[in-house]
Amino acid sequence: MASDQERIRERIKALLKKPGNGNCADCGVPEPEWASYTLGVFVCHSCSGLHRNIAQISKVKSLLLDPWSSSELEFLDSVGNIAAKAKYEQIVPAFYYRPTSKDYVLLLDQWIRAKYERKEFMSVERQEPYSAGYREGCLWKRGRDNGQYMSRKFILTEREGVLKYFNKHDAREPKAIMKINTVNATFQAAKIGVPNGLQITYLKDNSTRNIFVYHEDGKEMVDWFNAIRAARYHYLQVAFPGATNSELLPKLTRNYIKEGYMEKTGPKWRPILNANRD
CATH class of the missing domain: 1.10.220.150 (Arf GTPase activating protein)
Structure with missing residues (x-):
């Protein structure tokens, strides 16, 4: 038994x-x-x-x-x-x-x-931090030259279609304006070297730019991440009317499969031949 x-x-x-x-x-x-x-x-x-x-x-x-x-x-x-x-x-x-x-x-x-x-x-009301179409707050941003993290004010506005940050909390003009249609966000804590580290990539003057940010509060960072996804989702719905969610969702944010440096050769040297005419 x-x-x-x-x-x-x-x-x-x-x-x-x-x-x-x-x-x-x-x-x-x-x-x-x-x-x-x-x-x-x-x-x-x-x-x-x-x-x-x-x-x-x-x-x-x-x-x-x-x-x-x-x-x-x-x-x-x-x-x-x-x-x-x-x-x-x-x-x-x-x-x-x-x-x-x-x-x-x-x-x-x-x-x-x-x-x-x-x-x-x-409850839909509990989703406001990332679904309202507007988000404002402070994140720690890594300096481009010295690598030190400084508190910077960020504003995400779906109506304007941009994410922007300010060097000073009371500044009127943003230091950078990132258009939602080119923004990508991905968590890269190991690469950045800080917990909750987020890499934000965008295009400026046809060149790829990166900024690295984090917040001590993990919920805060995940809310920012999903707020960016929400803004891109609504942009893509307008840009590609009739597209299905299965077509749009992979475009919201993308993780990097492989990232690093490779040696690249320069242009090959070719001799210039001068032909003498009689």
Whole structure:
């Protein structure tokens, strides 16, 4: 006769085979080995660590190593990943970046907090920081010459179609104006050397320019990132009427597959032949 633990293990296996439970509820990787017994979702090992950051909301245990009670399994069975997504991801804006396991951990952490802690996708009003079409605040910007970070005021205005920053908080004229149609933002903390580091690329006089910014508050940086995506999304909707989301979303922000330096040869030297005429 099977022991209680064996029956529990079989029950867990059956739960994982239910539609939606075979992938992490947050990043989508297959075969999750952890679960939140307060939220009723199955998650991967990496996301389970991020759930511990909101322990007042989500309490996780290993499906393989920790003991489970019948009541906990009943709750998991009554919720599951599909029902949880229907509840916590009711109205995720199309432009909002949905991170995967390969993304910078800050994006995953804030995605999890936005869903379960702040419940941003259950109420449109809670999405104002990145969906209002206008955002103003201070970010730490790296100086071009000395590499030091200084606080600079940034303004993103969808109506004007620009992102601009000011060298002084009370300055009337911006130091730089970046048109939304050329702006790209990507998290590059390792490259920049600071937590939450964001690389913003844009075109000026047909040349590519970069600025590097960060903020101590991870939510602040992710809100800026999604605000840029929102502005680009609405610009592209106007520029390409009739285009589908599947066509527009890959154009909002792009990560660099590979970045670095390569040696390039100069133009080949060719002798000039002079022909003498008689």
